[in-house]
Amino acid sequence: MYGVGLLKFKGQTLGYILKDSFQMNGTKGEVAKVWAEQVQSAPVKTLPGSNGTIAPSFNLIELDYEVMAALLGGTVVKTGEVATGWKAPSEVVSLEGEFIIETVSMKRITIFNGMLQGNLGGQLNMSSVAHIEVSIEAQIPADGSAPFSIEDIPEV
DSSP, X not given: OOOEEEEEETTEEOOOBOTTOOBOOOBOOEEEEEOXXXXXXXXXXXXXXXXXXXXXXXXXOOOOHHHHHHHHOSEXXXXXXXXXXXXXXXXXOOXXXXXXXXXXXXXXXXXXXXXXXXXXXXXXXXSSOEEEEEEEEEOOOTTOOOXXXXXXXXXX
């Protein structure tokens, strides 16, 4: 798999991300090694503790007000029907939902129950841009099914 083509959170397309900022942040599963006093060269048993998982992170550079509200909480400020600003949330925000990554190599990674954390970051100068620093933690869905999947994107 290679290349980020499209990102969606709860059905909303997110926009451009900063070049080379996307990380899968995969983690190995955890195990507990059981050692015996009589055997010094290797564990006599290895007990699985958890499966490996992913926790993608990236920097979103397309700061559309609607997307900001979707990723950071808060409210969109409108003048008539036109979005003209964004106000940060005054309460703690917990954003959870389906997160989809479509790759240039025609694979779709779906995190069925992702917990999203985001914050404003970057720089305000003439050689860089402000962005939303986003991280997604894959969680087990309420029905106990798989936390994420990888599948081919059907050709249309």
